[in-house]
Amino acid sequence: MQRTARIALAGQPNVGKSSLLNAILGTPLAMVSPKAQATRMPTTGILTEGDIQYVFVDLPGLLDPAYLLQNSLRHLALEALPTVDVILHLHPADEGAHKDFASLVTDAPAFTAPVIKVYTKGDLVGGPAREALMKEAVVTELGRPASIKALLKAIEPYLREAHFEYDADDIGTQPVRFFVGEYLREAAFNELGDEVPYSFAAEVDEFRESPPPVYIRATLFVERESQKGIVIGKQGATLKRIGAHARARLETLLGEQVYLETWVKVLPKWRRSATALTRFGFPVPDPEIR
Numbered sequence: 001m002q003r004t005a006r007i008a009l010a011g012q013p014n015v016g017k018s019s020l021l022n023a024i025l026g027t028p029l030a031m032v033s034p035k036a037q038a039t040r041m042p043t044t045g046i047l048t049e050g051d052i053q054y055v056f057v058d059l060p061g062l063l064d065p066a067y068l069l070q071n072s073l074r075h076l077a078l079e080a081l082p083t084v085d086v087i088l089h090l091h092p093a094d095e096g097a098h099k100d101f102a103s104l105v106t107d108a109p110a111f112t113a114p115v116i117k118v119y120t121k122g123d124l125v126g127g128p129a130r131e132a133l134m135k136e137a138v139v140t141e142l143g144r145p146a147s148i149k150a151l152l153k154a155i156e157p158y159l160r161e162a163h164f165e166y167d168a169d170d171i172g173t174q175p176v177r178f179f180v181g182e183y184l185r186e187a188a189f190n191e192l193g194d195e196v197p198y199s200f201a202a203e204v205d206e207f208r209e210s211p212p213p214v215y216i217r218a219t220l221f222v223e224r225e226s227q228k229g230i231v232i233g234k235q236g237a238t239l240k241r242i243g244a245h246a247r248a249r250l251e252t253l254l255g256e257q258v259y260l261e262t263w264v265k266v267l268p269k270w271r272r273s274a275t276a277l278t279r280f281g282f283p284v285p286d287p288e289i290r
């Protein structure tokens with residue numbers, strides 16, 4: 001009999017949710033950044049092992065929204081909670097005691113999924129401290145595959161008997177277009193210092209798979225004219241690096257050559273504009289109801 005579960009990767013920004021998803025899948029599907037709040041849209045990743053299918057949902061980090069986009073991100077994270085069978089609550093091992101999950105999501109719609117405490121970044125604390133944490137919870141570290149196996153073991157009791165929802169060799173559910181935007185944003189986080197990445201959004205204007213190479217045209221949005229200059233860089237050098245990073249990521253995902261063309265545009269204050277957020281596919285909840 002096949003068994004499956006939908007599993008949320010939840011927690012505050014930068015705790016290692018997306019990295020953990022990639023480690024579980026054994027492939028860098030989700031975008032990852034040392035900077036906080038990189039993940040915007042939930043990313044689904046699938047791992048099928050024998051008669052078990054794990055469907056992971058990597059959520060945006062839980063934080064107190066300071067502007068409309070962050071409000072949308074919190075909404076996306078919270079509204080996923082009632083849709084999963086298990087919630088993995090991630091907290092970095094080097095950041096003190098685990099927090100109470102319920103207290104982080106008092107504004108979530110009602111959900112019944114059990115919460116599994118997970119300490120991430122186990123390599124950042126010493127051996128004895130790690131041993132102590134392991135008595136209390138699962139402790140993961142990217143460089144230790146056994147820790148990922150232990151995490152999957154901890155999920156096993158929550159699997160339900162059901163036919164697989166996805167093919168055994170699927171790793172994701174979202175269209176390649178989605179990952180074009182994600183990898184462009186990952187590149188922006190890599191290349192653009194501390195502020196511009198947060199004002200950065202990407203939209204795919206054209207996506208053509210045949211004849212090869214895959215042809216993609218995307219518009220990169222920033223909020224100010226000065227940011228446009230930063231994204232383009234001296235003689236276009238920065239934009240070139242952003243494109244090269246995203247293209248390499250996409251070629252790995254697709255196993256095919258990609259031709260990626262990018263344009264940069266200014267869309268003033270889009271993170272605070274309901275119209276712009278809707279255009280980019282974000283929910284714009286009434287802040288009173290959320």
Ligand SMILES: Nc1nc2c(ncn2[C@@H]2O[C@H](COP(=O)(O)OP(=O)(O)O)[C@@H](O)[C@H]2O)c(=O)[nH]1
Nearest residue numbers: 013014015016017018019032033034121141142
């Ligand atoms: N040392 C260490 N760093 C990690 C580990 N897992 C994630 N990180 C780093 O933590 C940062 C945030 O990771 P990310 O997955 O984007 O976090 P998210 O915002 O929760 O999705 C990145 O710089 C990762 O490389 C780990 O096991 N050990």
Ligand SMILES: [Mg+2]
Nearest residue numbers: 017018038039
């Ligand atoms: Mg993330």
